[in-house]
Amino acid sequence: MVTGGSTMLIPASDTLYVTGNLTVSSASTITVNGYIKVTGNVTTSGSSSVCGSGGGIYLGSLTGPSGTPGWCFAPVTVPIQLISFDASYIAAENSVKANWVTASEVNNNYFTLERALDGNSFEPVGKINGAGNSNAFKEYSFIDPSPIKGISYYRLVQTDNDGTNTVYARVPVEVTDATMGSNFIIFPNPAQNNVVYITITGEKTGEKVVFIVKDLMGRIIQQETFEVNHKGATVYQLNTEKRIGKGVYFITGFVNNKVSTQRLIVN
Numbered sequence: 001m002v003t004g005g006s007t008m009l010i011p012a013s014d015t016l017y018v019t020g021n022l023t024v025s026s027a028s029t030i031t032v033n034g035y036i037k038v039t040g041n042v043t044t045s046g047s048s049s050v051c052g053s054g055g056g057i058y059l060g061s062l063t064g065p066s067g068t069p070g071w072c073f074a075p076v077t078v079p080i081q082l083i084s085f086d087a088s089y090i091a092a093e094n095s096v097k098a099n100w101v102t103a104s105e106v107n108n109n110y111f112t113l114e115r116a117l118d119g120n121s122f123e124p125v126g127k128i129n130g131a132g133n134s135n136a137f138k139e140y141s142f143i144d145p146s147p148i149k150g151i152s153y154y155r156l157v158q159t160d161n162d163g164t165n166t167v168y169a170r171v172p173v174e175v176t177d178a179t180m181g182s183n184f185i186i187f188p189n190p191a192q193n194n195v196v197y198i199t200i201t202g203e204k205t206g207e208k209v210v211f212i213v214k215d216l217m218g219r220i221i222q223q224e225t226f227e228v229n230h231k232g233a234t235v236y237q238l239n240t241e242k243r244i245g246k247g248v249y250f251i252t253g254f255v256n257n258k259v260s261t262q263r264l265i266v267n
Contacts, residue, residue: 002028002048010034010054015083017137021060024048032056032073035083037103039135044070057081057103059135079160080105080130083137087154087173089147094252094259095218096144096173098154105134112157113142119153119170130158143218145250146261147175184253190265196238203228203255210254211236213244213264221249228255 014034021040032052044064051072081103108130114122155170184200213222252261
């Protein structure tokens with residue numbers, strides 16, 4: 001409860017989380033330049049207000065005026081309240097990591113991370129399950145282990161239980177040339193019975209080569225280190241004792257500050 005003509009400021013980088021009801025009265029003011037979330041009801045009276053340049057949500061009901069004075073933030077009508085979404089290139093792993101946070105979710109089935117080279121023709125990179133119904137802040141992340149060289153665009157698509165989609169704003173990500181370049185080939189691809197060979201060329205004798213196998217969720221399934229033992233093409237066989245199962249994977253090779261990623265299908 002905020003009463004007695006008191007004031008409160010929520011800075012742009014902060015979030016006020018109110019568990020239960022919020023009552024603001026007697027000409028009190030909450031200035032929200034960050035974010036406010038109320039899990040219960042909101043009551044304002046007189047000239048009291050909850051306003052600012054930020055955002056806010058209540059999960060119960062509103063008693064009092066909507067606007068200034070009163071509660072200035074529009075009621076939530078979307079299936080999720082998305083607080084943030086960003087994507088960035090991780091040079092050391094030659095991957096793009098997307099992060100997003102929701103303040104609430106209603107009948108949220110899953111999210112799809114999509115990517116486009118031109119910013120228009122998007123294709124799915126991967127899918128992650130939503131929380132269904134939630135009144136708490138939820139943090140999500142997804143790794144694209146095979147990014148496009150240069151500038152590409154990532155966006156988030158949310159799908160309800162009834163199949164309705166909501167598309168959110170795109171963000172650009174630049175993958176620089178400096179980290180791309182090590183040449184290797186995976187065969188057979190698709191692979192059968194976990195027999196996987198890798199041919200690498202263009203490296204000096206004695207160079208250490210690290211291969212990391214990740215699944216579609218970006219989890220490391222396998223990691224092995226080999227040494228280039230002669231000039232020209234060198235063929236390696238991944239350890240077949242570590243069975244990775246059927247599915248789609250990404251193998252990233254690291255050698256002499258160069259990184260390259262190839263997709264592997266295991267039938």
